[in-house]
Amino acid sequence: MTWSRKILRVNLTTGVIAPEPLKMDWAQKYLGQRGLASRYLCEEVDPQVDALSPENKLIMANGPLTGTMAATGGRYAVVTKSPLTGAIACSNSGGFIGAELRNAGWDMVIFEGRSDKPVYLHIEDDKAELLDAADLWGTSVWATDEAIRQRHQDPRLRIAAVGRSAEQGCLYSAIVNDLHRAAGRSGVGTVMASKNLKAVAVRGSLGVSGLKDPQRFMKEVAIQKQVLAENAVTGQGLPTYGTQVLMNVINEMGAMPTRNASQVQFESAHSISGEAMHEPRESDGKPNLTRNAGCFGCTIACGRISTVDQTHFSIKNKPEYWGNTGGLEYEAAWSMGSDTAIDDLDAVTYANAICNEDGIDPISFGATLAAAMEMFEAGDLTLEDTGGIELRFGSAEALVKTVELTARGVGFGKELGLGSRRLCEKYGRPELSMTVKSQEFPAYDPRGIQGMGLTYATSNRGACHLRSYTVSSEVLGVPEKTDPLVTDGKPELVMAFQDATAAVDSSGLCVFTTFAWTLDNIAPQIDAACEGDWSVERLVETGERIWNMERRFNLAAGLTAVDDTLPKRLLTEPAQTGPAKGMVARLGDMLPQYYEIRGWSEDGVPTDETCSRLGLS
Amino acid sequence: MQKSLNIDPDKCTGCRQCEMACSFEKEGVFNPSRSRIQVFEFHHEGRFVPYTCTQCSEAWCMKACPVDAIRTDGGLGAKLVNDDLCVGCKVCTIACPFGTINYVPDTGKVAKCDLCDGAPKCVEACPTDAITFIDAAATGMDRMRKWAATNNPASAQNA
The missing domain is CATH 3.60.9.10 (Aldehyde ferredoxin oxidoreductase, N-terminal domain)
Structure with missing residues (x-):
């Protein structure tokens, strides 16, 4: 068991x-x-x-x-x-x-x-x-x-x-x-x-029992809880600010995709940051954030519980939204805030609630809206197309209207529901879609954090930060600090993160533990609970096996190495401000090396040798 | 010194570590529905409230029990159920105004918090000190200090 x-x-x-x-x-x-x-x-x-x-x-x-x-x-x-x-x-x-x-x-x-x-x-x-x-x-x-x-x-x-x-x-x-x-x-x-x-x-009322060694498991759990508690990120940063602890940090390093990634810093990032969520507002003296909350068994508790200002235009006449609701996390605050240049914390919090109420991914929604805003400002989308909504960067009114329409699948919301790749193609501006494999990329600009470029390009589920969160290393120095602006060593870093993350994602644990834990902290817990000897090495190999299996599914689905790329904007338009000024995402410097260390052909196909080593038939 | 569980909902994040520690200690299984301590969520208010037996001095459950299956642990003040005597009549579950003693169909007995022999597992498990085990005569001390501080801003800084 x-x-x-x-x-x-x-x-x-x-x-x-x-x-x-x-x-x-x-x-x-x-x-x-x-x-x-x-x-x-x-x-x-x-x-x-x-x-x-x-x-x-x-x-x-x-x-x-x-x-x-x-x-x-x-x-x-x-x-x-x-x-x-x-x-x-x-x-x-x-x-x-x-x-x-x-x-x-x-x-x-x-x-x-x-x-x-x-x-x-x-x-x-x-x-x-x-x-x-x-x-x-x-x-x-x-x-x-x-x-x-x-x-x-x-x-x-x-x-x-x-x-x-x-x-x-x-x-x-x-x-x-x-x-x-x-x-x-x-x-x-x-x-x-x-x-x-x-x-x-x-x-469920049966419970979980039959662990391999319950006493050892309980001992390990207590030790590893302590590690989380004593770590600055999992013990303080995340409980206090949630993932929003990153808003000001990432903005200052010039890695905050802004206005559909045409810029890398948002001048009003502070207004929608984790710190801002703690500041009392004028109307009722309460902060946006009510408290933090944990998921099942979680001793980090990065979850946010928030309210929208009752006097805000989005909910003024809607008492059903006056109570507490799931608050902003960094990705949502970025996508519906920085990427759309909206600095209105209440509007973004409300939009986030609507995403929860009707189940839409705020990253994809916000990034699609940002692309639509750029097309609207360029004249590719007209008022007729949008149903009369002025889709301008910075418009909180546009955000509030479009999130409602998209969540309910009506009007222009149907169009936004296509996602940015299909929307931009439909209106003749495919290059404005900030996607990889048709999925919108999240809140880290690869021009300022180079490892994230390779992360997005090679992620098996399309652009995603959670498949190999090299931000840990490149920004926070976990488990060791690497320079976000260089590409040397990034293929190895990305591969190590991808494999470890695949193992963590298969365990029942949250990947946020890895701000404090490495597989050295995780393996003993799995090993005490589960049949079989679960060493760090075995977990890494399991992660690698999973990664290659997913890759092979995608190749069989018709994706190829051509899809392992980034939007042209990131590859050709240099960052204009911040520490990464003048830089583009240098994917070409990393991808061939990545294929090689993965044991893949130059076309990104796992070789027979790699498959057989991992036991993939 | 007699000790009591002291619960501070303001510190609770709703993680249920207490429920798992309790069910594992008492039932050998991770099973929140078998925990003697339960966390309640009031999501519109953004509030989590752990709740369990307060070990009443003149306990309703104890007084109501027709077979004297519930007794006081002298030192701890905990009310303990003697499974050998309990007939599962559930009268105690009706008598308890707080609902903190409950019938367990699997065993045919009632179960309640017994303070784990003086080392409550929920307290050990709680990551935020929302549940502590402190001097029973001073469970209000933190709140007294807080109110006292509001009387004198200068002392608030030293509190």
């Missing part, structure tokens, strides 16, 4: 729900969550299928430490083929539903086919049933959560749902759980809605 060793397979076409044993030989090779669910997806889904067809599958998966007392042991992942990128998608989320699913005795739920009418899955320990969701269709995540709660009269129910955006086909719809947490990226929510699956509601 500590896998529960049980999978729930739900065929939405036939309505048949059946348990089956977890393939333990795969668990020993792919650990859990991201790795193990991807193994199942690669086995069962043709990489060439239309992501929104019944032939695609959607897997919700826990790691072996999900639901245990290991700090941050509450993560779950959603794995499927992405409709946004056409690549493999793995979006992971905290909150409580992963642990609840584990408490109900399940490592994984595999959804296949498509229901002919809206349904939701209700799980109560080993009992699972599909229930009618006709009355929930067309409602938001929050309304769905409340309605399901009313119906079952069970206060301990944990619910994940998709909103109206997903139903309307927005390509970056999220699956939102526990109201404010999300499997956010790559449109996993869009796939869920395409299957007519509105929600998953879980209640």
Whole structure:
């Protein structure tokens, strides 16, 4: 153990729900969550299928430490083929539903086919049933959560749902759980809605037991919790400011994509920063931030609980938004703030709440809006196209209107729901899309943090910071400081981060622990809990195996080395200000070396030797 | 010195480490629904509140028990359930105004916080000191200090 060793397979076409044993030989090779669910997806889904067809599958998966007392042991992942990128998608989320699913005795739920009418899955320990969701269709995540709660009269129910955006086909719809947490990226929510699956509601009372060595596990957990508590980032920075601790830092180093990445510093970054969230506002003397919050088992507690100013134009006449809600994290504050040049903290906080309410990825939404704003200012998009909205950089009104439209999948929101690659192509300006493999890149400009350029270009789920967060090393000096402006050594750094992260993402733990932990801190916890000897070396190899497996899925789906690139703007337009002034993203200096150390051909294909070394048939 | 659990909801982040520590100690399983301490979330208010037995001196549960299965641990002041005597009649669960003693269908007995023999696991597990185990006669000391400080701004800086 500590896998529960049980999978729930739900065929939405036939309505048949059946348990089956977890393939333990795969668990020993792919650990859990991201790795193990991807193994199942690669086995069962043709990489060439239309992501929104019944032939695609959607897997919700826990790691072996999900639901245990290991700090941050509450993560779950959603794995499927992405409709946004056409690549493999793995979006992971905290909150409580992963642990609840584990408490109900399940490592994984595999959804296949498509229901002919809206349904939701209700799980109560080993009992699972599909229930009618006709009355929930067309409602938001929050309304769905409340309605399901009313119906079952069970206060301990944990619910994940998709909103109206997903139903309307927005390509970056999220699956939102526990109201404010999300499997956010790559449109996993869009796939869920395409299957007519509105929600998953879980209640687990069985608990997690059967650890390999419970006493050693408890000892390790206590030691590693202490490491998190004593670290400046996980012990102080994240609890106090959340991920927003980065806003001023990244801006000062000139790595803050601004105005659709046409600039690298935002003059008003402070107004939307973590520090600003602590400042009392004029109207009621309260700060934006009410308090921090932890996901299941998390002793870091970077989560934000915030309010929008009741006198702000976005909610003045909407008392339903006057209470506390999930507050801004750095990526959302960047995408809907800096990238759109909006300095209005309340507008961005409100927009973030709307993203949660109807399940859209704020990174993709904000970056798509920024591209639309640039096209509007250049005259490529007209008032007629936008339905009368003046889409200008800096307009909080435009943000508030468009986020509502996109979240609900109506009007110009339908267009924004295409994502920036498709939108920019449609209006004749493909070069203005800040995407890799059709996914919008997040809040770090590779011109100022070179390793992030290679990170975005090679990420298996399209542009993403979380596949190899070299910001840790290049900015924060964790585990060791590297120069953000040089490319030497970055292929090795990126590869090491990619492999380690793939292992962490497969364990049930949160990648934010790695500000304080290395695999040296993580391996003993996995080893004390799980069958098999889990050393650091084995975790690295497991991560590498997962990375190559994902890569092979993408190659089979039709992606090639040509897709391992960055938007032209980053490669050719130098940063105009800040420490990286005059620099472009020097991807070409890193990519060939990266392929080589990966054991891939010059075309980015894993060689037979590499596959055989990793046991990939 | 008798000690009490002291709960400060302002410090609670809702992480449930306490629930896992409790269920692991008492049931050998990580299972929040089997924990004697429970964290309640009031999300509109942005507030998390851990709650468990306060070990009443004249405990309703103890007085209501028809078979005298609940007794006081002398030194700790904890009210302990004797499983050998408990018949699972649930009268105590009705009597307790706070809901902190509950029936466990698996065992046919009731379960409640027993202060872990003087070393409560929830306290050890809590990462923010939202749950502490302190002098039972001085659980209000922090709040007294806080209010005292509001009387004299100068002393607030030294508090």
